[in-house]
Amino acid sequence: MNIIVQKYGGSSVADSEKIKQIAKKIKEKIKENNKLIIVVSAMGKTTDNLLKLSREISKKPNLRELDMLLTTGEQISASLLSIALNEIKIKAKSLNAYQAGIYTNNEYNHAKIEKFDTKNILNHLENYQVLVITGFQGINQNGDLTTLGRGGSDTSAVALASSLNAKCEIYSDYPGIYTIDPKLYPNAKKIKKVNYDEMLEMSRLGSKVLHYRSVEIAKKYKTIIYCGATFSEEEGSYIMPGIEDSVVTGLSVDRGQTQVNIINLPINYSLINEIFKITTEKSFNVDMISIINANDKINVSFSIVENDKADMDEFLKTHLKEFKDVKLSYRYNLTKISVVGVGMRSSKGVAMRFFKSLDKIPITLVTTSEIKISALIDETNLSKAIKNIAEEFSL
Template structure:
């Protein structure tokens, strides 16, 4: 007897924001079951409850202990999962809520930004075989009996990893938008929904600030070939497929999308000695505490020393500064500087690889809008510029108009003899 295909559905915080929305999500789950599929559901915390828990922690401690912070934040998803399981049971569908540790999601030891190492699927398979819907708490796992969290957006990663482990037919990410757009439509109303986007482009967009998908989720989907779709919880329309290669008819412009971040900090170390392998020590220390470093600019001041500037999220700025101060006596660099209130705007597109002049066009567009650029980072399919935080919206609007509304399209018509 052939086993029915398995679908993983992930619902974000907005989708489960109140009891009526939770009941609506239960009906969306039933639609998939009625098609003959077995379903595993992953949920985020309700609405803004994670933010509320963070603020609650800050009333007790300005720098909460990592283990206890993860134990606190993990409760948000437990509320969502239990309520959705109740809603499914009310519809006559057996369901069971599960925490990350009950599923068997094992992670490393980095509290607040843990990475999954292994997933045990035995319990999920047992529930599916019994005709039940497992409703899994996203965003969390366990290490040595301690609760860990995967960082903001980690529920996406949970869903994709479960889909890979279960060899699911596909993973559907349900959110409050109808798909992946050329940029955030709340900033640029003219933004267009993409019917397809490649794993590589989506990975760049997600890593550069597009919040519709978590970067680790896209990375996992690409690594294991998980079919991924972003769609709306509240509207029945086609979403955006994240695929290996975008069809040529879809590739009409050199730039596919524009991503941005608002809360960025710049750290600068002056006079880092080269003979002590200072850069390796500095970035190794930041990696050890789970800080993601983004744009890096290095300049050689003397033969023996370098100045290096790099960016991190503002939420990581203070602990990064503390970590670097602890290295100052060892490395004997002369000064540490920190600047906050920055932003980053990036253009992304596989078409940039074969179309020179995109960088010059971007810099000209920003200059004409009166926006100075302080740091630049590039790869084959992205260009990122550091700017003042209050100028982000202006920059995104100008770049979207330049590359995605007014620019000529790339000729994708190919004739074969």
């Protein structure tokens, strides 16, 4: 039995016409003697609309109940797709988290899949040509519904493919993975093959193609992921092991950053560790961090997302009020620009070429990893920076 797992995103199942088109596409694939498992997201804006309804009732809705609400979105699209498949004489059955046996931990709103009841799914595949499974959700050990976080249907599909040792195809509006988001740089090249580590850095850095956790799982099980456009025959991109043919694979952009500077802290590392410990506990998204020890004082600088800045200011003012010399300052409207590539590990001079291509653009913060360099720059310089880096690394 040759099993293929396909995942269709929300815009691919946005209305009844698109659902019928996908059903036809699936029918073609079955002709090649395959059994298909289709993982679907909620239709179009369904999840947003459900969230809006819940916010009209409560600013901080009970998370167990919120997940109970949100999981309906995928049950709607799964059953409609199954209706469309049955209409064109395909033996199809939709399965929700209970029926498919998708077990997660207890973390409502960002649960992790623990296991699939693969025996149950394989049994169903004996009797049906296509199973349509609700993405984005699972059940915990109490039988309560959980959701996997925004974009979690990718993870449902990859986890399922991994546990069945099947191919995984992720379909969306994008015809593949690009070196740079084509909306930012229309000349961006499509990447034919990309390594798991590169994709991890790229999905973490704001490339919206794939849910981060899905790539982690694919890496662990060496599952090959194909990313392509739903309504196009254009060849897409593969995420797979062991490709290292270019130094820099792609460029990612993260807008809406604020830089926080804390000047003249006393040399007291336990104080600094305490600050980052608490910011993490309070779920601030602290990202790039730089600590400089100068003149018997310590200066700390880090980036946060724009939305967190008011809360962060209040927290720091309260927490540091006993240190009279300390000065807090903020820089707004910044963008993080990053280049990623496994080839960096073995190739020298990438950082130098990166900084050279940024030329006279002021950089306010820099961080590097083995396969990534990120710089914080002013939003107004973004398009110039993208152009220069793209040309330097032929992206």
